[in-house]
Amino acid sequence: MLAPRLALADVKAVEDEIKKLYGDKKIDSGKIKLDVPQIAENGLVVPITVEVESPMTDADFVKAVHVFADGNPLPGIASFRFSPECGKANASARMRLAQTQNIVCVAEMSNGALFSAKAEVKVTIGGCGG
Amino acid sequence: MATNSVPRVRVPAQAKAGDMIEIKTLISHEMESGQRKDSAGKTIPRQIINKFTAVFNGKTVFEADWHPAISANPYQSFFFKAKESGEFKFTWKDDNGSDYTATAKLTVA
Numbered sequence: 491m492l493a494p495r496l497a498l499a500d501v502k503a504v505e506d507e508i509k510k511l512y513g514d515k516k517i518d519s520g521k522i523k524l525d526v527p528q529i530a531e532n533g534l535v536v537p538i539t540v541e542v543e544s545p546m547t548d549a550d551f552v553k554a555v556h557v558f559a560d561g562n563p564l565p566g567i568a569s570f571r572f573s574p575e576c577g578k579a580n581a582s583a584r585m586r587l588a589q590t591q592n593i594v595c596v597a598e599m600s601n602g603a604l605f606s607a608k609a610e611v612k613v614t615i616g617g618c619g620g
Numbered sequence: 621m622a623t624n625s626v627p628r629v630r631v632p633a634q635a636k637a638g639d640m641i642e643i644k645t646l647i648s649h650e651m652e653s654g655q656r657k658d659s660a661g662k663t664i665p666r667q668i669i670n671k672f673t674a675v676f677n678g679k680t681v682f683e684a685d686w687h688p689a690i691s692a693n694p695y696q697s698f699f700f701k702a703k704e705s706g707e708f709k710f711t712w713k714d715d716n717g718s719d720y721t722a723t724a725k726l727t728v729a
Contacts, residue, residue: 535691546701559689563655566687570698575681577640577701583684584691586653 499565522607533613542579552579561591631724635702653688671713677706
């Protein structure tokens with residue numbers, strides 16, 4: 491079913507979500523390996539793995555990784571919250587993508603530093619709405 | 621709906637101290653996004669699992685907040701550095717207030 495009244499999230503909605511979390515703090519690129527398929531045949535189940543470079547010690551670890559999408563009805567996908575006990579900051583899940591769009595993730599380190607990464611997923615059959 | 625959610629977890633039964641082990645979890649759930657409409661055109665209310673928590677020996681080691689964009693029957697995996705024997709407790713929180721839980725023992729040699 492098509493839902494034309496559905497307002498899809500956009501680049502600005504993702505930026506707003508990140509601002510809500512971190513204000514205007516500087517966000518660097520790097521450190522993050524964002525693993526998503528370039529082409530997803532089925533938007534209902536798209537695998538995602540994020541890994542962030544970090545020693546994962548009590549003094550220096552990855553606190554959280556927030557994942558957003560700029561072409562879904564809502565910008566949020568998931569937030570992964572790590573601890574030094576994880577040993578490495580790596581998490582996998584499966585997401586729904588309504589259409590071809592960018593996945594954006596932001597990693598927050600224990601010292602407050604922020605990093606982000608972006609990747610496009612081309613979706614053949616969308617995974618939202620009816 | 622989704623009152624019979626069944627969690628499944630895969631944790632290695634044994635590990636050596638210092639080993640990095642991968643914990644894989646899956647739970648059956650519709651993850652109704654709140655974006656769909658029924659045949660009468662009425663929005664089907666959202667009902668998702670919105671939080672997954674992994675606790676080891678009483679300490680939270682990993683959490684995930686899930687939005688409606690997480691697929692039905694949500695899968696979540698993460699890593700854990702084995703140090704001592706103990707027990708994992710996993711909790712999934714449903715929008716409807718229910719909690720689903722699972723436990724798994726880890727023996728560190």
